[in-house]
Amino acid sequence: MDDDSKNVPEAHLAALAPRFLAALQKRNAGQVDAALEAFNDILKIEPRIAEPRMEIARIFLEMGRLEDAEAEVREAIRILELGGQWTEDLPEHIVLAVAWALFGEILKEKASSDEVVFGDPATFTSLLEQSRAAFARAAELDPSDTQSAVTALELGGEGEGEEEEPEPEPDN
Secondary structure: OHHHHHHHHHHHHHOOHHHHHHHHHHHHOOOHHHHHHHHHHHHHHOOOOOHHHHHHHHHHHHHOOHHHHHHHHHHHHHHHHOOOOOOOOOOHHHHHHHHHHHHHHHHHHHHOOHHHHOOOHHHHHHHHHHHHHHHHHHHHHOOOOHHHHHHHHHHHHOOOOOOOOOOOOOOO
């Protein structure tokens, strides 16, 4: 009986895998609204998994919904850093690196928006630094991720010593 009770959570998550793959197929086929709905349906069943949130964040980034994208990726990073990786296909540090790189991309996009570029210079500088730090974190987690390393350097990270990593907690 104890063995069965240990397998219940894994069976629960395994049952979501085909739904996740179907949602990815919808996204890849350009059915963005259907993909968003499918990813959100997965999260209604199990909100403590990061991978659907990362996909939602990607979709929101592509749609220009940067605040929503940032909220989703912050939650994904929080979950991953607590050891909540769902997929076993990739090592934990790789999935976390992808999440940090996505976070960096979202922050970079926010910094390039007209509202920020023509607004408070401190906000612009802060977003760029947070983006640089997120890309640097991604490159640190996955040294083979040369794109994140290059982006961190392009955003001003060359030889500046240790920077504080951006906080993935929501700003409330």
